Amino acid sequence: MSRRGQVRGLSLFERLYGALLVVFPAQFRQAYARDALELFRDRYREEYRRAQGRGVLLFWGRSAWDAIVSGVSTRWDRWRERRGSAPSARPDRDNGARRRNPLSAIPGDVRYAFRSLSRTPGFTAVVVLTLAVGIGANTGIFSAVSGVLLQPLPYDNSGDLVAIWTRFTPESGYDFPKYPVGSPEYFDYVNQNRTMEQVAAVSSERLALTDGTAEPEFVTAGYVSSSFFAVLRVPPLLGRTLIRADDGAQPRPVYVLGHDLWQRRFGGDSSVVGGTLDVGLDMAEYGTRGEIVGVMPEAFAFPTPDIQLWTQLPLDPERTWRGGHWFWMIGRLAPGVTYEQADAEMETLMAQWAVDHPDHHVGHGLFLTPLLRDMVGDVRPALLLLLGAVGFVLLIACANVANLMLARSEGRRRELGVRKALGAGRGRLVQQLLTESALLSVAGGALGILFSLVGVRVLLALEGGTVPRAQLIGLDARVLVFTGVVVLITTLVFGLAPALRAGATSLYEVFRDAATTVTAGRKRLRFRGFLLASEVAGAILLVIGAGLMTKSFWRLLRVEPGFRSENLLAVRFSLPSRSYSPSEAVRFFSDLTERVRVLPDVENAAIVSDPPLLRSDVDGRFHIEGRESAVAGEFCCTGGAVTVGYGSFHTLGIELIRGRLIDETDLPDGPLVAVVDEELARRYWPNEDPIGKRIRFLMTDGPWATVVGVVANAKFYGLGESYPVYYHSYEQMVSWTGGFGARTMSLVVRTHGPPLAVAGPIRELVRAIDPDLPIVWMRTMDDIASASVARPRFLMTLLGVFAGVALVLAAIGVYGVISYGVARRTHEIGIRMALGAAAGSVAGMVVREGLALALIGVVVGLAAAVAVTRMMTAFLFNVQPTDLWTYTAVAGIILAVVVTASYLPARRASRVDPLTALRTE
């Protein structure tokens, strides 16, 4: 003993090594474990003398590996010996029962488990429900992950497809990680790259369709280069797709119909191919009548599921101005080229572009993304976050069930002890208890799948329909395999510990325990304490996640939007160029605005290029008179351009800070005026008065517009954004550009009462002016605002639900463990009370014990949260992932829950009648 004391760390390493010996068969351990440990000790001392710390660690590693390999080999030896394939000089000492194939006992075990579980329906129901919640949540989230993230795109070798966007970090300091591409960039990349088989340009636009056998309607059309269909490798159902000759700066329009449109408007008539189609295009250089050249097969819709037809994107190879970005690109990797190679080539090209075009490609370059990942976009991190969260929910559920199972096996110790005494091997008992666990988790899994089917539908409804590929979410083979694996792991996680513990029971122990109730449960209690602490830690993590999301959401809602969203209706128009010249469009909008203004219940109405919160296009570069720009003749500055008709600021409720607003005195052909917001003024004229300064936009050689006013910041780009905005007059723009952007505007209407009350009258007015004109959409501003925060609200709600489940499970767990402890110690408590302990001090003792266990969980959980919540940064608005306030509040909540959950058993403990307690012996 004294020798051992001189060698540091021996007892720890020895214990670890001793634990590792379980790899060996039990028989081997009986025969040699003591000797092996002795040898380990000798060798350890030797190594310690020779090399100290590092040598000891190496030695331990070597020994551990040796034990694992030898243990497994010894089991293998034994198996071969039993099969009789290895020479054995002595008969095997194993008894007959052990040598039987353990699998043959399974049907019996299943029957036994059924009987035993049906005898305790309450226990069974609680366990199955707990597991169903855990497994169901995981199955549900995973089915979303599977459908949205894992299901390959339905194209030939879809893994070779990439998306190409630009990343734009303008000098204003804002970062636009996914920004469109312009045509010089497209042609340069097509000509310079060596890694793509084909590259195509892609965009989409809404068109007014009047041909065919139905009402006029808006459909979404894919505007694509002719290589588009070759990149995706999808052949047409009828006719042809686009060919090279269809491309050009001013192409003769041809149309490829989608299957749905062909069926719906043309009755699936194959003779439409070769006919003509009349669509309203808002592009002057673009004819509106074109030939239908082909029909695509069913289910083909790209880039979005609502695309109904395809036509050419007018691309001019001669165009050299690198501003103006309105489409994106897809590409297919050349055979044998990896994504990494293409990505590396892109980086090289961009470095070159930055040198060749410093005006445009410093801080602005193309980049590749695998197409699937691009289409899934920001849903991916959100889904992975949720998957992580439900993983913790399942772990907590498992810990809870493990606790219940332990309690149950405590109750059955006598039964197990007797069975063992009658000759049941340890392995048999373990197998039988594991069968029970497996049965429970299979039942939980089955119920969980049902939960997930319902849950996913609720989830998608809650999310508000912005999840791409949501139609692919369902129970496929991958999801079922996942659930199967989860069930298996669950069984092991919650079933193994109780089973092994029960397997180790001996009759002797059972009776010994019965004689010494006070301390016998200690060891088991320690394990349950560990389970409890991990439940608390998991719950902390989830509640903190939910807390951070809630705080972030609250902050987002408290953002000053800069306009009044209540009682505001927005109506989107896109006038077909076929029937509206620019001046007719101006007349239409002024006519409509006049008539809407006099409707009852309407306070004000005006037109604006986009209602607030809906802008995503940021290509509003402009120039300030006298300001240097990076390259002569280019714009110097970046901001969002909003086109406004007279009365827009009043209607939207955007406050004037200084100067004046754009009004009727600013005649279409008069001096051009502009209004800037505070953010833009602060950024570009930090110490100056912006009023009287001149800016120009849209064209680098366009006329100057004088800044006449400064308004409050209105959130056109979303509540979380603060991008600078400038406003200019609709009538003036149409006049000086000769009709640019005249036809696509939104009408905003401020009402006295509920805004939807005027929806009908407005539709009637529109019909009265032009019976053939469809309204693109009509929404209340409250609806738009609510939809703009749908994603964070969705994440907050879901994390909140998971955190709530975790909290309830943890509370049940704490209650269970503490109750168990109290029950085990009734005798002791009785003695204490008989000796004069006050009821309060007994209750305090019990609560303190619960708190002590929970505190470990709290500390571990907080530490884990600091590490894990960093991954949430992207989802948080104005909240740090290590927000002290949230952490403190959550720790407080958890401790309160623990105190409450341990108070109930504590109160019971304090009411123990000493006489009854002592009589239970």
Added chain:
Amino acid sequence: MTKANSDRSEEVAALLPLKPQDYHILFVLLDGERHGYGMVKQIERETGGVIRLEAGNLYRSVRRLIKQGLIVESDRRPAPESDDERRRYYAVTEFGRQVVAAETERMRKLVAAARARLATSSGKLTR
């Protein structure tokens, strides 16, 4: 007797070739009874540290050798002053002795054959 011997020789042949570590364990035990640590140290010394057995591996071999009847757990103890009664000692059996002899003979032949071949082929190789 001769019949029994020939039977044994078949059994002996069935065990050849021995695993190197088994051979070394038997080889060390030819010297006298030893406990686990003794065997490990002796083997380490004799092989110049090339073969170093850790506990798991050693006892796996011990178990196998006992099953094969090559060694036995010994009841005898060496001189009381050097004895450590916690430890189990092992001794080689008569059958084990025969197996070591047979394995040694097998290796001797192998070594002889290899030498001869190396001698005749060495000229070609250097050229």
